[in-house]
Structures are given as C-alpha cells and as structure tokens.
Amino acid sequence: MSDATATVFNHNVSARHVGARVDAEPPVKHVVVVGGGTAGWMTALLLANSAYGKRLRVTVLESPQVGVIGVGEGSTPWLRGFFESLGIAESEWMPECHATYKAGITFDGWSTRPGYEQYFHSFASMLDNMTMAPFIDNVHARLKGADVHAHPNRFFISAKLVQQCKAPRPQASFPFDVWYGFHFDSVLLGRFLAKKAMERGVQHVVGHVTDVRLTEAGDVGSLALKDGATLAGDFYVDCTGFASLLIGKALGAPFVSFKDNLFNNAAIVIQVPHDGAIPPQTISTALGHGWVWKIPLTTRYGYGYVYSTDFCSPENAERELRQHLGLPDADLPARHLKFRPGRVAEPWRRNCVANGLAQSFIEPLEATTLLFVQRSAEMLVAALEKGDIGEAARRQFNDTLNGRVEGTRDYIVTHFKTNTRNDTDYWRANAANTHLSAPLQQLLRTWLASKPITAGIAKGTFGRGYPIMSWYSLLAGVGLFPDGTRAPTAQEAKYDMAEVDSLIARSAMNFPDHREFLKAIQPKPQPPSLQVYYW
Ligand SMILES: Cc1cc2nc3c(=O)[nH]c(=O)nc-3n(C[C@H](O)[C@H](O)[C@H](O)COP(=O)(O)OP(=O)(O)OC[C@H]3O[C@@H](n4cnc5c(N)ncnc54)[C@H](O)[C@@H]3O)c2cc1C
Numbered sequence: 001m002s003d004a005t006a007t008v009f010n011h012n013v014s015a016r017h018v019g020a021r022v023d024a025e026p027p028v029k030h031v032v033v034v035g036g037g038t039a040g041w042m043t044a045l046l047l048a049n050s051a052y053g054k055r056l057r058v059t060v061l062e063s064p065q066v067g068v069i070g071v072g073e074g075s076t077p078w079l080r081g082f083f084e085s086l087g088i089a090e091s092e093w094m095p096e097c098h099a100t101y102k103a104g105i106t107f108d109g110w111s112t113r114p115g116y117e118q119y120f121h122s123f124a125s126m127l128d129n130m131t132m133a134p135f136i137d138n139v140h141a142r143l144k145g146a147d148v149h150a151h152p153n154r155f156f157i158s159a160k161l162v163q164q165c166k167a168p169r170p171q172a173s174f175p176f177d178v179w180y181g182f183h184f185d186s187v188l189l190g191r192f193l194a195k196k197a198m199e200r201g202v203q204h205v206v207g208h209v210t211d212v213r214l215t216e217a218g219d220v221g222s223l224a225l226k227d228g229a230t231l232a233g234d235f236y237v238d239c240t241g242f243a244s245l246l247i248g249k250a251l252g253a254p255f256v257s258f259k260d261n262l263f264n265n266a267a268i269v270i271q272v273p274h275d276g277a278i279p280p281q282t283i284s285t286a287l288g289h290g291w292v293w294k295i296p297l298t299t300r301y302g303y304g305y306v307y308s309t310d311f312c313s314p315e316n317a318e319r320e321l322r323q324h325l326g327l328p329d330a331d332l333p334a335r336h337l338k339f340r341p342g343r344v345a346e347p348w349r350r351n352c353v354a355n356g357l358a359q360s361f362i363e364p365l366e367a368t369t370l371l372f373v374q375r376s377a378e379m380l381v382a383a384l385e386k387g388d389i390g391e392a393a394r395r396q397f398n399d400t401l402n403g404r405v406e407g408t409r410d411y412i413v414t415h416f417k418t419n420t421r422n423d424t425d426y427w428r429a430n431a432a433n434t435h436l437s438a439p440l441q442q443l444l445r446t447w448l449a450s451k452p453i454t455a456g457i458a459k460g461t462f463g464r465g466y467p468i469m470s471w472y473s474l475l476a477g478v479g480l481f482p483d484g485t486r487a488p489t490a491q492e493a494k495y496d497m498a499e500v501d502s503l504i505a506r507s508a509m510n511f512p513d514h515r516e517f518l519k520a521i522q523p524k525p526q527p528p529s530l531q532v533y534y535w
Pocket of ligand 1: 034036037038039040061063064065066067068070071072073075186207208209210239240241242243267338355358364367368370371
C-alpha cells in the first residue's frame with residue numbers, strides 16, 4: 001500500500017493571523033461589492049479583514065427591489081476556517097443563525113445494489129488516519145473479488161457520531177481534531193454577516209443598478225442607480241447572483257454551461273418545524289427525478305427537491321416532494337427556484353471579480369457554493385495583499401478557480417453517473433450519460449479495471465477537488481464492485497473489523513449529544529435595553 005492511501009485529507013483550518021499589517025498602499029483604494037447576499041457579505045468581510053485594514057475601503061451595494069436567493073443551508077468544513085479567520089466564535093454566530101453541526105452527508109437510495117442502498121460521506125477526522133488504511137486496502141481487495149468488508153460507514157468516526165446524534169465536538173482531552181461543517185438559516189446568516197461587516201467598517205448602500213458604465217478601456221467605471229445616483233470604485237466584485245450583472249452582462253464574460261454533465265435545473269424548498277433529536281448530517285435522498293435534501297436546524301428541517309424540468313413538471317415535482325415528506329395536504333408553503341449549472345469562463349475579468357452565484361453554480365448536492373465564495377474572496381485578498389493584480393495574477397486566479405470548480409463538478413457528476421436506479425428515464429439518462437470530463441473518464445476506467453485510484457488522485461491526474469477518502473467513500477459506498485466474491489487470502493483478511501468497531505465506539509464516547517451541546521453554546525440572555533425599558 002502506498003503512503004498516500006494511509007493519509008486522510010486533513011485540511012485543518014488555517015486561521016489568518018490578523019495583526020500582520022502591510023505597510024504599502026493597497027493596489028486599489030475602493031472595492032465596490034455589488035450584491036448583499038451571502039456571497040457579497042462574506043466577500044466584504046474578508047476584504048475588510050485584509051492586512052491593509054481601513055486603508056482598503058469596502059462598500060456593499062444591494063438592490064431594494066431584488067431580494068437574496070434565500071437558500072443554501074449547508075456548508076463544507078471550510079466555513080469553520082472562515083469564521084476562525086475573522087475571530088468570530090461559534091457561540092456568537094451559530095445561535096443567531098439557528099445553526100447545527102454537520103459531520104457529513106448520507107446518500108440514500110442512489111444505489112440499488114444490495115447492502116449499498118445508503119452510505120455516509122464523512123468529513124475527515126485525524127482519528128480516521130488509523131482506519132483509513134483498513135478501508136482503502138479492503139476496498140482494493142473487494143475490487144479484486146475478495147469477500148471483505150468495504151462499506152465506508154464502518155470505518156469513520158463521523159458515521160458513528162451521526163448514528164448517535166452526537167456533536168462532532170470532542171471533549172478537550174480527546175487528542176484528535178474532527179473536521180466538521182455547519183447547517184444554518186441562510187437568511188439569518190446573511191443578516192449576521194451584514195451586521196459584522198458594518199461593525200468592521202464596511203459601508204452599505206441601498207440602490208438598484210440600472211446601468212454599468214464602462215471606461216473607454218473597457219473596465220467597469222461606475223454604476224448608475226435607479227434613484228439617479230452614481231457609485232464608483234476602482235475595483236468591483238460582482239455578487240449579483242444569477243443576474244451576473246457586471247461580469248456577464250456588462251463585461252461579456254461567456255458562460256460555460258454544465259447542462260450536459262448535470263441535468264438538474266430547478267428546486268422546490270419547504271420548511272418543516274421540529275424539536276426532536278438533531279443528527280449532525282444532511283440527508284440526500286434520491287427521488288424519481290432528482291434528490292431531496294433534509295437539513296436539520298435547531299428549530300426546523302429544511303427540505304429541498306432538486307430536479308430536472310426536462311423530466312418532470314414543477315407541479316408533479318411538488319406533489320412528489322410532499323408525498324415523500326408524508327405531508328401531502330399540509331399547509332406548508334413551497335418555493336420554486338430555477339438555476340443554471342455552470343460557471344463564467346473568466347471569474348476575474350478586467351477590474352471585476354465575480355463571486356457566488358454570479359460566478360458559478362454546480363448544483364447543491366455537496367453544498368459547495370459557499371466554499372467557492374470563501375476561496376475566491378481569500379484568493380482576491382491574497383492577490384491584493386501581494387500588490388499584484390496584473391495579467392499574470394488574473395490568469396492564475398482564473399485557472400485555479402476554474403480547475404477547482406470543474407473538479408468538484410466531476411465529483412458531483414459521479415453520484416449521478418454511478419446510480420443504478422431503473423425507475424425513471426431521468427435516472428436511466430444519468431447512468432447512460434457520456435458527457436464526462438477526460439479526467440473523470442480516466443478515473444472511472446481505472447476503478448472499473450479494479451486498479452487503485454489513489455496515486456492518480458494524489459498526483460492530480462484525476463479526481464481534482466476531492467480527497468482520496470471522498471472518492472473511495474462514493475465509489476465503494478454505492479457498491480461499484482465486480483459481481484461475485486471469493487474467500488479472501490490471509491493478506492486480504494488481515495484487518496480485524498471488531499478492532500475497527502471497538503476503536504470507533506470507544507472514541508465516540510468522547511463526544512456530547514448534539515442538541516445538548518447546541519443548547520450549551522446559546523449566548524447568555526442580555527438585560528433589556530434602555531429603549532425597551534422606557535417603551
Ligand atoms: C437550490 C439551491 C440550493 C443551494 N444550496 C446550497 C448549499 O447547501 N450550500 C451552499 O454553499 N450553497 C448553496 N446554494 C448556493 C447559495 O444559495 C448561494 O451561493 C448563496 O446564497 C449566495 O448567493 P449570492 O449572494 O451569490 O446571490 P443572491 O443571494 O441571489 O444575492 C444577490 C444580490 O444581488 C443584488 N442585486 C441583484 N441585482 C441587482 C441590481 N440590479 N442592483 C443592485 N443589486 C442587485 C440583490 O439585491 C442581492 O442582494 C444553493 C443554491 C440553490 C439555487
């Protein structure tokens with residue numbers, strides 16, 4: 001076994017060291033962020049946190065007549081690094097946003113292979129380094145037909161925490177860090193971020209852009225607002241959502257569609273109150289023409305059916321969702337949304353960077369959009385801090401980002417491509433889809449030839465954007481193995497699953513109940529304000 005297989009992708013969060021100050025003047029003085037959705041405020045906060053401090057002026061402009069999209073309730077573990085880099089404690093933001101912890105995602109009903117109808121995609125823990133080798137070696141043995149245990153759920157601590165509804169926050173004495181993400185109310189998160197950004201000096205302008213005026217050279221020069229005012233900066237971030245007002249409409253960056261790779265283009269969202277146990281996971285259940293997310297917040301579940309209008313009408317999709325929830329006649333409002341999967345060809349064009357939905361949207365299966373918002377803003381801040389916003393910096397930014405978006409797209413495509421459902425044209429078309437990137441085709445060919453894909457992922461030949469653990473969890477989790485098994489050799493049977501089970505069961509004892517932990521981080525009640533007292 002190669003060393004690479006033994007190491008979990010443990011990107012521990014890297015907090016920025018606020019305090020290091022760049023002496024030089026920033027290469028731009030005033031950044032105008034157009035759009036006050038989550039993308040706009042996250043970008044503004046990271047810009048305001050740059051090493052230039054107040055010398056970099058940041059303004060967020062949002063329209064009074066175009067609202068935010070108001071969905072996006074799950075994150076990857078990177079969001080932890082976002083808050084840590086800003087010095088914002090979980091006890092401050094989580095209660096305000098009704099947030100819960102997320103240890104990973106259960107995929108339910110994507111595969112019909114016996115024993116593999118459901119699997120859990122764990123976020124990694126340092127502890128998983130101890131069970132990663134048994135998992136990878138067993139998967140390799142199973143690919144060669146050996147009858148060994150190769151389902152991911154038994155190998156990783158997060159799967160156990162989910163079963164037991166425990167928070168992925170171990171006692172201080174537990175010596176292993178756990179990677180975790182969050183669920184949150186996206187509207188409340190937007191409000192919280194706006195409040196923090198304004199506290200930190202970000203200016204807020206309410207105005208509807210009616211015209212993006214370009215300079216003679218073709219840069220964005222200023223924004224004409226509906227009330228007759230003009231707003232100008234020397235650099236712009238387009239966070240106008242799917243409107244893509246600056247980068248797409250004004251600067252003409254072409255759109256690269258992922259429609260051939262990913263069929264879904266619509267979603268229906270329903271919220272259902274709850275007060276039960278809180279499993280720290282998103283559940284993604286395959287339905288007839290797409291999949292449904294189930295996201296637990298402290299006060300309610302968020303459900304969303306992501307489907308393709310090419311295969312199912314919105315009315316039928318809503319009926320299917322309500323039946324799935326067991327609430328066919330409940331008086332719960334449903335919101336219908338449309339989206340287009342894809343990315344702009346150049347997320348940084350001239351003096352404008354696109355972020356959020358204005359930049360790219362794959363589809364929400366792995367809840368990755370805010371990750372790209374964060375990474376894009378961090379990369380922009382890094383370029384500004386280097387004082388380098390020239391052609392080479394722009395090219396590097398675009399190449400890096402586009403590569404990551406496409407790698408993530410390929411991982412998401414793999415969920416659809418490997419499905420074995422045969423109940424609808426939708427699932428059959430997904431399984432038959434040949435619009436796969438060259439790296440993804442190579443990865444799947446290697447796996448189907450029963451060869452390890454570890455080295456290819458480690459070298460970046462294929463599988464960009466996701467770690468070895470995730471690729472193995474997906475492909476083994478849906479049971480993509482040769483038919484039939486034989487007795488394992490002594491070498492193939494070298495791992496004792498009872499030892500793995502025992503290690504994980506003992507470790508799980510160090511984690512608290514999720515709901516109790518969330519209650520404990522509620523902020524202390526504040527005394528009534530003077531205003532309330534006199535009123
Ligand atoms: C179905 C679905 C599920 C999703 N699930 C997830 C998830 O689980 N995890 C995740 O990370 N992401 C998810 N996303 C993506 C997530 O919703 C977005 O990335 C996030 O909300 C940020 O959106 P945004 O700020 O880019 O755009 P929006 O929220 O749409 O904000 C756009 C802003 O632009 C402003 N604006 C527009 N036009 C003008 C104008 N003319 N003048 C001035 N201002 C203007 C608006 O006022 C608004 O403030 C999901 C998206 C969809 C569609």
